[in-house]
Amino acid sequence: MNVVKAAPPSFCGFKPRDVESGPPATAxxxxxxxxxSNAIKSLGLSCGVDVGSRGLxxxxxMEDQTVSxxxxxxxxxxxxxxxxxxxxxxxxxxxxxxxxxxxxxxxLLQQKGCVIWITGLSGSGKSTVACALSQGLHLxxxxxxxxxxDNVRHGLNRDLGFNAEDRAENIRRIAEVAKLFADAxxxxxxxxxxxxxxxxxxxxxxxxxxxxIEVFMDVPLNICxxxxxxxxxxxxxxxxxxxxxxxxxxYEPPLNCEIVLQQKGRDCxxxxxxxxxxxxxxxxxxxxxx
Numbered sequence: 001m002n003v004v005k006a007a008p009p010s011f012c013g014f015k016p017r018d019v020e021s022g023p024p025a026t027a028x029x030x031x032x033x034x035x036x037s038n039a040i041k042s043l044g045l046s047c048g049v050d051v052g053s054r055g056l057x058x059x060x061x062m063e064d065q066t067v068s069x070x071x072x073x074x075x076x077x078x079x080x081x082x083x084x085x086x087x088x089x090x091x092x093x094x095x096x097x098x099x100x101x102x103x104x105x106x107x108l109l110q111q112k113g114c115v116i117w118i119t120g121l122s123g124s125g126k127s128t129v130a131c132a133l134s135q136g137l138h139l140x141x142x143x144x145x146x147x148x149x150d151n152v153r154h155g156l157n158r159d160l161g162f163n164a165e166d167r168a169e170n171i172r173r174i175a176e177v178a179k180l181f182a183d184a185x186x187x188x189x190x191x192x193x194x195x196x197x198x199x200x201x202x203x204x205x206x207x208x209x210x211x212x213i214e215v216f217m218d219v220p221l222n223i224c225x226x227x228x229x230x231x232x233x234x235x236x237x238x239x240x241x242x243x244x245x246x247x248x249x250x251y252e253p254p255l256n257c258e259i260v261l262q263q264k265g266r267d268c269x270x271x272x273x274x275x276x277x278x279x280x281x282x283x284x285x286x287x288x289x290x
Contacts, residue, residue: 105185111142112287113182118191120217121246122232123224130191132275145181147174149192162243168199175203182211195251214257221246
């Protein structure tokens with residue numbers, strides 16, 4: 001577990017082939033009779049042939065480098081289908097594989113997809129560190145995307161409230177989206193309170209080992225409340241917001257997170273420094289190269 005003290009937030013010759021007959025036939029050595037004419041030139045037959053001379057000239061056989069495409073008619077006709085499955089309320093569904101997979105996308109991006117899950121109390125600096133982290137990785141030529149708790153509630157999760165059941169669904173949806181980003185080879189940064197361990201553990205279970213990196217913003221309640229950047233603590237103390245984490249709803253700190261960003265008392269570390277701690281972890285674990 002890495003620990004650092006935290007700071008207040010400030011911020012490509014194509015050869016026709018029969019696609020049903022398997023691999024293309026082997027290329028053969030042949031001769032072509034070439035007549036000097038503009039028509040031949042216009043047909044593009046001058047490649048590998050001296051069109052300025054008459055008679056037969058050998059054309060060098062070239063290795064066929066085209067990709068063989070096989071049409072799976074049995075699949076189209078509904079035969080030999082893989083076993084149907086059920087996921088939740090979705091029945092009779094089949095996972096469809098593609099030739100381009102996660103490893104291919106990672107090689108293209110020269111990085112490894114993962115999710116950095118930043119959790120902590122409101123006002124602990126999660127969003128500020130997420131932005132600093134995204135900027136630091138961007139400057140290194142790495143592709144990231146931030147899933148901010150409030151931002152996602154403006155669209156995908158706008159139908160959810162803040163009771164325990166809705167919080168769990170909010171976190172589940174964000175985790176599933178983060179999983180898609182990671183599968184795309186992107187470094188996804190999820191920043192949200194996510195107060196309950198069981199919900200965060202359920203998120204971790206969606207990912208291959210090591211691809212879920214939990215970052216705990218360990219900042220005391222009194223410091224978060226003194227910051228109160230959105231004025232939410234004040235509203236919660238006045239009884240205008242119910243079930244507010246830290247006031248009348250609990251926050252369960254991680255027990256085995258990968259990184260702790262900590263602030264105690266007046267000790268101050270900039271958001272960029274905290275972001276560098278996370279970047280160092282990613283470098284050490286090999287996520288910044290394919």
